[in-house]
Amino acid sequence: MNGRDPEGRPSTPLHVPVLLETTLDLLAPALDREGPSTVVDATLGLGGHAEAVLRRFPRTTLIGVDRDPDALRRAGERLAPFGERFRPAHAVYDAIPEVLDREGVASVEGVLFDLGVSSMQLDQDDRGFSYSRDVPLDMRMDPGESRTAEAVVNEYPVKDLAQIFRVYGEEKLADRYARAVGTAREATPIRGSAELVGILERATPAALKSRGHVGKRVFQALRIEVNRELEVLERAVPAALDRTSTGGRVVVLSYHSLEDRIVKRALAARTVSTAPRGLPVETDETAPTFRMLTRGAPKAADGEVERNPRAASVRLRAAERIRGDPRTA
Numbered sequence: 054m055n056g057r058d059p060e061g062r063p064s065t066p067l068h069v070p071v072l073l074e075t076t077l078d079l080l081a082p083a084l085d086r087e088g089p090s091t092v093v094d095a096t097l098g099l100g101g102h103a104e105a106v107l108r109r110f111p112r113t114t115l116i117g118v119d120r121d122p123d124a125l126r127r128a129g130e131r132l133a134p135f136g137e138r139f140r141p142a143h144a145v146y147d148a149i150p151e152v153l154d155r156e157g158v159a160s161v162e163g164v165l166f167d168l169g170v171s172s173m174q175l176d177q178d179d180r181g182f183s184y185s186r187d188v189p190l191d192m193r194m195d196p197g198e199s200r201t202a203e204a205v206v207n208e209y210p211v212k213d214l215a216q217i218f219r220v221y222g223e224e225k226l227a228d229r230y231a232r233a234v235g236t237a238r239e240a241t242p243i244r245g246s247a248e249l250v251g252i253l254e255r256a257t258p259a260a261l262k263s264r265g266h267v268g269k270r271v272f273q274a275l276r277i278e279v280n281r282e283l284e285v286l287e288r289a290v291p292a293a294l295d296r297t298s299t300g301g302r303v304v305v306l307s308y309h310s311l312e313d314r315i316v317k318r319a320l321a322a323r324t325v326s327t328a329p330r331g332l333p334v335e336t337d338e339t340a341p342t343f344r345m346l347t348r349g350a351p352k353a354a355d356g357e358v359e360r361n362p363r364a365a366s367v368r369l370r371a372a373e374r375i376r377g378d379p380r381t382a
C-alpha cells in the first residue's frame with residue numbers, strides 16, 4: 054500500500070518509522086539489561102516503532118498510547134504476537150500518569166513521542182487532514198471528540214482565526230486569510246477542504262502564489278487547534294519525565310518548530326542547574342535531574358529523507374534521568 058504526504062505526493066515506502074535505528078540506539082542503554090523494563094510509546098500510531106522496540110528488547114513491556122481508536126485497533130493486530138508485552142491505552146498523551154497508575158506501573162525505563170499525524174490518518178479522506186484532495190473538514194485525531202475543523206472554520210470569530218493561523222501556522226497572510234474565510238462563510242458554511250483552499254487561493258496576492266501549497270500552514274494551524282496539540286504537549290513531556298526512572302530515557306521526534314520549542318524548553322528545565330548564578334555548591338534541590346543525549350536537534354540523514362519524505366522535517370531530542378528517581382521521591 055502506498056501512502057501520500059499532505060500535499061498528495063506518494064510517501065513510499067509507507068509507514069517507515071522515522072529515525073528508527075537512532076531511536077532504538079538511544080533507548081538501548083535503558084532497556085538492554087537484566088530484568089524487566091517498561092516503555093511508553095506515547096504515539097503508538099501503526100506500531101512501527103513499537104514493534105521494533107518489542108523485537109529488539111525481549112524483556113521490555115510496551116504501553117502503547119494513542120488518542121485514535123483506529124490506530125490502536127490496527128497496531129493491536131500488528132502487535133498481537135507479543136501477547137502481554139504489548140499493553141494498549143486509549144488516551145491523550147498528557148494522561149500518561151493516569152495510564153501508568155491504571156497499569157500499576159510507578160516508573161518507566163523509556164518514553165517515546167513521535168509527534169503529529171500518522172500516514173494512515175493522512176491517507177484516509179474521511180479523517181479530513183488533506184489539503185490536496187477534497188475531503189470534509191474534520192481533522193480530529195480522535196473521532197469521538199466533538200470539535201472538528203469545520204466548526205473552527207465556521208464558528209470562530211475572525212480575529213481568533215487570524216490568531217490561530219498566525220501562531221499555529223506561522224502564516225504571514227493570517228489576517229487576510231481569516232478575513233476571506235469570514236466573508237465566504239457569510240453566504241454558506243464552508244464544508245470541504247477544496248472550498249477552503251479555493252478561498253485561500255483567491256485571497257493570496259499573485260506575487261506570493263509560488264510559495265508552496267496555499268493550504269499548508271492554515272491546515273497545520275487548524276489541525277493544532279482542533280486537537281489542542283500544543284497545550285497537550287506542554288503538559289505531556291513534563292509528565293513523562295516525572296515518571297522516568299534513573300537511567301531511563303525519553304526520546305522525542307518533532308516535526309515543526311512549535312512542537313520542537315516546547316520539547317526543548319521542557320527538557321532544558323530538567324537538564325540545567327536551577328542554582329543561582331555564582332553559587333559555589335550544587336544541592337540535591339538545584340542539581341539537574343536529566344542529562345541531554347542529543348546536541349541541538351539532529352535531523353534525519355539525506356538517505357532516510359529520500360526513502361521517507363516525512364523524515365525531512367524531523368527534529369530529535371532525547372534525555373536520560375541521572376537523579377531523583379520517582380520511586381524514591
Ligand SMILES: C[S@@+](CC[C@H](N)C(=O)[O-])C[C@H]1O[C@@H](n2cnc3c(N)ncnc32)[C@H](O)[C@@H]1O
Pocket residue numbers: 068069070071095096097098099100101102103118119120121124144145146147167168169170171172194282285
Ligand atoms: C506519527 S504517528 C506515530 C507513528 C508510529 N511511531 C509508528 O511507527 O507507527 C502519531 C500518532 O500519535 C497519535 N497522537 C498524536 N497526538 C496525540 C496525543 N496528544 N495523544 C495521543 N496520541 C496522539 C496520532 O493519533 C498518531 O496515531
